[in-house]
Amino acid sequence: MSQPIGFQLQRNAFGRLVLTGADGNIHDGVVPVHAFPITAPEEGIALVSTDGHELAWIDCLADLPGEVRTLLEEELAQREFIPEICRIRHVSSFATPSTWQVETDRGATTFILKGEDDIRRISLSTLLIADSHGIHFLLRDIHSLDKASRKLLDRFL
DSSP: OOOSSSSEEEETTOOOOOEEESSEEEEEEEEEESTTTOOOEEEEEEETTSSSOOEEEEEEGSSSOHHHHHHHHHHHHOOOOOOOOOEEESOOOOSSSEEEEEEETTEEEEEEEEGGGGGGEESSSSSSEEOOTSSSEEEEEEGSSOOHHHHHHHHHO
């Protein structure tokens, strides 16, 4: 069951989030920011003003009333574009830069890996891979990859 949250949240005519605090102050253009978007996507969300000041803290999305939770989930989905790699189909070279052909949860794509240091280990089995354009791809569990994908990936780890 959701608890009272001490603020109101809605969209204005331009689609921006507007927060009305318990004190009645209105903040236009509020942005939700995850503290840990990969390891705890449902927890630790700050609502930040346009000048970067934290206006509200949300411990857990599940604690919010339905309409507020929906607004925040929609906004976070638009801001945080991180496709998840499901399969590595081909790598052009084991030296960098190399072109990777992958299947993601959003479809097949190709990207260029500039250097091995663009593969960041988030946890024992989770990687974040940045392409040459700065787009991040999440590999949530390297152990869930098929054998051929793991073999290609192992050359870079």
